[in-house]
Amino acid sequence: MLRKNRLIWENLYELSEAEVVLLGVPFDGTCTGLPGARLAPSRIREDFDLFVAGHEKGIGDLGDVKLYDAGDVDVVHGSPEDTFDRVVEAVREIRDETKAPIITLGGDHSITLPIVSALAELEKFGYVCYDAHLDLLDDFNGYPNSHTCVNRRVMEVVKDVEIVGARAGSKEEWAVAKKLRPVKGKCYVSIDVDVLSAVPTGTPVPSGMQFRDLWTKISKRKIVAADIMEYNPLVGHSTVPAELLKRLILKTGRT
Numbered sequence: 001m002l003r004k005n006r007l008i009w010e011n012l013y014e015l016s017e018a019e020v021v022l023l024g025v026p027f028d029g030t031c032t033g034l035p036g037a038r039l040a041p042s043r044i045r046e047d048f049d050l051f052v053a054g055h056e057k058g059i060g061d062l063g064d065v066k067l068y069d070a071g072d073v074d075v076v077h078g079s080p081e082d083t084f085d086r087v088v089e090a091v092r093e094i095r096d097e098t099k100a101p102i103i104t105l106g107g108d109h110s111i112t113l114p115i116v117s118a119l120a121e122l123e124k125f126g127y128v129c130y131d132a133h134l135d136l137l138d139d140f141n142g143y144p145n146s147h148t149c150v151n152r153r154v155m156e157v158v159k160d161v162e163i164v165g166a167r168a169g170s171k172e173e174w175a176v177a178k179k180l181r182p183v184k185g186k187c188y189v190s191i192d193v194d195v196l197s198a199v200p201t202g203t204p205v206p207s208g209m210q211f212r213d214l215w216t217k218i219s220k221r222k223i224v225a226a227d228i229m230e231y232n233p234l235v236g237h238s239t240v241p242a243e244l245l246k247r248l249i250l251k252t253g254r255t
């Protein structure tokens with residue numbers, strides 16, 4: 001089910017030895033804005049290799065973390081549900097071998113649901129989402145698995161949900177958001193890069209957060225797994241998603 005042809009580097013360790021596992025999901029079939037996030041997993045790996053690896057002085061050393069890149073899930077373009085099944089299968093395959101934190105590169109935000117669902121079968125954690133959008137719609141034109149509904153769906157599998165950085169949402173969504181409370185303790189961290197200012201994405205919203213402020217918030221979390229979603233290389237180029245990946249590897253590899 002996993003493709004092995006898109007890796008940051010050749011894997012130096014077995015999956016069972018990994019301290020951090022990387023997984024790509026190149027799927028953007030539910031994006032309501034500009035498509036192109038399917039290209040992000042390979043672009044983030046390229047940027048990671050070209051621009052950010054080797055520049056980690058002062059925040060740790062990637063050489064000290066046993067990283068295993070599991071490649072990309074072989075997605076089904078045109079079918080989010082079949083893609084979700086394959087993502088669940090990929091996460092289970094990884095969890096059969098290791099309990100190491102999994103960092104997923106999307107893809108549109110709908111992909112967070114199958115990852116969180118598969119992990120929630122095995123352990124208890126809260127869910128913290130950094131996102132310009134609330135993504136709390138119950139359905140989008142009748143469709144429940146759109147990326148605009150992802151946090152609403154996650155609420156059905158994880159009890160404690162927190163959304164940080166949101167500045168776009170409908171009346172219905174803000175009513176749901178009012179009931180959410182800050183997550184304490186272990187959490188899954190989902191980063192929709194549109195929470196930030198000036199990172200190319202398919203559904204941009206003005207007045208984004210600065211990278212430094214976002215990282216200050218994330219660095220305080222106790223992270224069991226994470227994802228980086230909605231970077232759209234067709235809209236433009238930014239090394240910020242690769243920098244986020246590096247920091248997540250260093251942070252989760254140590255905890």
Ligand SMILES: [Mn+2]
Pocket residue numbers: 131132133192194195203230
């Ligand atoms: Mn968003």
